[in-house]
Amino acid sequence: MEQIAAANSEPLPFRDNAWLAGRLTEIRAVHFADVRNGYPIDIRFGTRARYRFGSISARNGRTLILINALFSDPAVPVAVIDATIGHEMAHYTHGYGSGLPRLYAEPHRGGVVEKELARRGLAQVEHVSEEWRKANWEAFYESRCQDIETRKSARTDIAADQWSGILLKPGARTEEELRIQLHKTLKRIGARAGEPVFEVAWLHATPRQAGLSYWYHREKVLRLHGLLADRRIPDFVVEFELAYWAIRLRTSSSWEVIQRAMVAAGMGALASNALAWRRKSWTAFKKRNHPLR
Ligand SMILES: [Zn+2]
Incomplete structure (x- = not known):
């Protein structure tokens, strides 16, 4: 039948x-x-x-x-x-x-x-x-895909917990400071008020995320590696990351163009210091201080 x-x-x-x-x-x-x-x-x-x-x-x-x-x-x-x-x-x-x-x-x-x-x-x-x-x-x-999302949010919770030790430590750099710094940087590079529009926040970086900053296109958020909240990392490193993205997002992704814009805004020395610090110290700093190991 x-x-x-x-x-x-x-x-x-x-x-x-x-x-x-x-x-x-x-x-x-x-x-x-x-x-x-x-x-x-x-x-x-x-x-x-x-x-x-x-x-x-x-x-x-x-x-x-x-x-x-x-x-x-x-x-x-x-x-x-x-x-x-x-x-x-x-x-x-x-x-x-x-x-x-x-x-x-x-x-x-x-x-x-x-x-x-x-x-x-x-x-x-x-x-x-x-x-x-x-x-x-x-x-x-x-x-x-409930299962995927549940697993993802469980992972996110654990990471947030482990990162809070660094991000909520008294004296750590705050997201508010990043916003103020970004605002200053935008003025310095001659951006008109309100452009480019993006949020800036800390990244609960995984050990694999080796960069100092990441652009989240979908959310329009620039995330700086959470370790940059640690004041042992010099201010110029943070300033450089913000300036880099502020210029990149309103002009071009070509490093040559970005570099020229930085020099024009009087940030040439800051850029070389930041790049030198990254070359010399970042990997070791990350290895010693990353909360997810
Ligand atoms: Zn396609």
């Missing part, structure tokens, strides 16, 4: 890697038929992720496209997967992960991916996918 029922009903598409390869074949044939063959493409479901929907990379003469494992769930519309495959295929076309000639210096700048998708008749799929994501992704992710 069961067999008859199964044969008569439309089988639900079961989304495994073979199914994914089928989607890729169809999308290539319909929308990318004119694109030269670069490396042969493997496509697979990767790990579950909140923000990363797909990726493309090349290894040993083959292309690997990874699709968010959460998209294997039938609750996610096929359009979301198709749009993600289309996105990665646009990168492939532009010479990213494909061995084909690079058409653009950067993969996303100037909306080149969106333009490619529109040109290839994938604007509608992209639109449907985007609408679904806006309306449902947050809740969908929460419902499927």
Whole structure:
């Protein structure tokens, strides 16, 4: 009886890697038929992720496209997967992960991916996918990935606890001081009032985070390594980090440009002192004083 029922009903598409390869074949044939063959493409479901929907990379003469494992769930519309495959295929076309000639210096700048998708008749799929994501992704992710989030917040709590010994120690540099210093720096480099707009906060750095500061684009927060709250680290090191990002975020990421702007603002010596300190002392300081070891 069961067999008859199964044969008569439309089988639900079961989304495994073979199914994914089928989607890729169809999308290539319909929308990318004119694109030269670069490396042969493997496509697979990767790990579950909140923000990363797909990726493309090349290894040993083959292309690997990874699709968010959460998209294997039938609750996610096929359009979301198709749009993600289309996105990665646009990168492939532009010479990213494909061995084909690079058409653009950067993969996303100037909306080149969106333009490619529109040109290839994938604007509608992209639109449907985007609408679904806006309306449902947050809740969908929460419902499927409680375990990840719970583990993450437990880790975060432990780190905050261990960092509090340094950050809440009497006499430590405060976030308030960072804000005041940032304000001064912005004036000094001639930024107009209110630009660039970003928050500054301490980073509960993991032992692997070796940098002195990190820019969190999504949250628009500059985080300085928590050890910089320790006053044994000279003020000029902190000032340099703030100046570096203040200039970088309003002008350019090129070190040459940043350096020139610093010299123009009378911070040339400060920059060389800070860089020298980092070269000579940072690694050892971090090793001795990191709270998470
Ligand atoms: Zn991309």
